[in-house]
Amino acid sequence: MSLGHKWSAWLCAAVVATSGAASARQPSAPAKAGARMQQPFTAATVVERAKALAARPYQEPRSTLPEAYRTLSYDAYRDIRYRNDRALWREDGLPFQAQFFHPGFLFPVPVVVNVVEGGRAQAVRFSPDLYTYGSLVKPGPLAQADGFAGLRLTHPLNRKEHFDEVVSFLGASYFRALGQGNVYGLSARGLAIDTALPTRPEEFPAFRELWLERPVPGVDRVVVHALLDSPSVTGAYRFTLIPGARTVMEVEATLFARKAVEQLGIAPLTSMYQFGENDRGTFDDFRPEVHDSDGLFVWTQDGEHLWRPLQNPAHVNVSSFRAKGPRAFALLQRDTDFRSYEDLEARYERRPSAWVEPVGDWGSGTVKLVELPTANEAADNIVAFWVPDAPLTPDAPLRIAYRLHWGAESPWAASGSVVTATRVAAGETAGARRFVLDFSRSPRPGDGPVEAVVTASKGQVLHTTVRPNESSGGWRATFELLPDGGAPVELRAYLRRDSETLTETWSYLWIP
Numbered sequence: 001m002s003l004g005h006k007w008s009a010w011l012c013a014a015v016v017a018t019s020g021a022a023s024a025r026q027p028s029a030p031a032k033a034g035a036r037m038q039q040p041f042t043a044a045t046v047v048e049r050a051k052a053l054a055a056r057p058y059q060e061p062r063s064t065l066p067e068a069y070r071t072l073s074y075d076a077y078r079d080i081r082y083r084n085d086r087a088l089w090r091e092d093g094l095p096f097q098a099q100f101f102h103p104g105f106l107f108p109v110p111v112v113v114n115v116v117e118g119g120r121a122q123a124v125r126f127s128p129d130l131y132t133y134g135s136l137v138k139p140g141p142l143a144q145a146d147g148f149a150g151l152r153l154t155h156p157l158n159r160k161e162h163f164d165e166v167v168s169f170l171g172a173s174y175f176r177a178l179g180q181g182n183v184y185g186l187s188a189r190g191l192a193i194d195t196a197l198p199t200r201p202e203e204f205p206a207f208r209e210l211w212l213e214r215p216v217p218g219v220d221r222v223v224v225h226a227l228l229d230s231p232s233v234t235g236a237y238r239f240t241l242i243p244g245a246r247t248v249m250e251v252e253a254t255l256f257a258r259k260a261v262e263q264l265g266i267a268p269l270t271s272m273y274q275f276g277e278n279d280r281g282t283f284d285d286f287r288p289e290v291h292d293s294d295g296l297f298v299w300t301q302d303g304e305h306l307w308r309p310l311q312n313p314a315h316v317n318v319s320s321f322r323a324k325g326p327r328a329f330a331l332l333q334r335d336t337d338f339r340s341y342e343d344l345e346a347r348y349e350r351r352p353s354a355w356v357e358p359v360g361d362w363g364s365g366t367v368k369l370v371e372l373p374t375a376n377e378a379a380d381n382i383v384a385f386w387v388p389d390a391p392l393t394p395d396a397p398l399r400i401a402y403r404l405h406w407g408a409e410s411p412w413a414a415s416g417s418v419v420t421a422t423r424v425a426a427g428e429t430a431g432a433r434r435f436v437l438d439f440s441r442s443p444r445p446g447d448g449p450v451e452a453v454v455t456a457s458k459g460q461v462l463h464t465t466v467r468p469n470e471s472s473g474g475w476r477a478t479f480e481l482l483p484d485g486g487a488p489v490e491l492r493a494y495l496r497r498d499s500e501t502l503t504e505t506w507s508y509l510w511i512p
Helices: 007-017 043-054 074-078
Strands: 080-082 097-101 112-117 120-123 131-133 150-159 162-170 174-177 187-189 191-193 206-213 222-229 233-242 247-257 264-271 273-275 295-299 305-309 317-322 328-332 353-359 365-371 382-388 398-407 419-426 433-439 451-456 460-469 474-482 489-497 505-510
Touching (some): 043 233, 043 247, 074 080, 080 097, 150 222, 162 247, 191 233, 264 328, 264 353, 264 398, 295 365, 305 419, 317 505, 328 382, 419 505, 433 489, 433 505, 451 460, 474 489
Antiparallel strands (some): 080 131, 162 174, 174 187, 187 264, 206 222, 222 233, 247 398, 295 328, 365 382, 419 433, 460 474, 489 505
């Protein structure tokens, strides 16, 4: 079972990196829309397409690419580079430019990409003139294709005179974005179906067609529409991208079921966790930590903030967090200190966090966290998503909206202290494990003793302590767990002063 591969993570940066980011001061001819006839386009166009598609039997898409391009090696695919001077809208002085990923390798089924202007949509024509083909590409330039592997948008994100990559859509329904100062890390997906179910394999919906609205001069937002298709579900998506220190994506989706879905994963986030301070495993590595994300954050309707540090388990872990009408959930890279990673190439401290903020009432459901074992940092092994209690059935489409926030800083001010570190070691009691939790400086300082409230689903909690952490201005809480047998133990802890809760709730699954 696989939740997603990191080829797209590397390729988004590597396939086009050597051509450099486009400069707004060097105009050249943009890629032109092809000879296909223009079609009327409105916000309802994709919804109507998705509805009609769901009424027909699913057809597995077939690649029309020559065999040589379907079997390109990783290095050969990286040797195909988009020509910077052919970026769409490069000459037009607009706040965004577009480039298109070459089909082939892991992306053999081309995606049709359209440009929308003045209420009319026209497909962008593939041309080998859009690319340079390096010496590793033995087939040479591709004469023609029915589309592209995906697209990326650039914008003056970090410097006014330089167009940086800010978002990419590449592979199945995967996409990712950056805030200021970030490098690519975790991904989002349009939909997750039957992820980590023991009864059936996971289904990977894919974006089959994209529509890119021409940006408005002087307005720092751009809209991308996507048509999703899979054996079980079709969907119409509208993404409004607003770049900034924390980049925001406003997502609106309408989903249609071809058949009943056992587990529908809404707003899935996919990431990588190999090892960290709480779970180093047996990795013999000079780096202290290796991960794109270090924890799951859940904000419930009643105001509780929950923090679950990630792990790289020996077997698949699936954790569920009941949350009626959640305010938010997220996969965070909370630790942004270079000294925690010491990696001059991967720069894990610059990987963005991603928060899902529901728009409207999502009703009752569950935030699910899936953790898969991984032996290396090349594969995504973490996914988090929302599973509504109400099923998606063919007779009732689902309309849902949410915001995705990408960046280093939370969209909301902390109401209490947060967990900054989790460490696990041998306890003083025979057979016990010691847990050391660091909490940040409190935004609500006060007087009086602070206590740690620790609970365990099994076993005994021993030797609980709390003391100020003079180096951070926060607190350090410690306790020991004496397990009762070999069953997993759910742990929870938070700090309080009298009846006042001072911190978020730390949640942990301890597996002997």
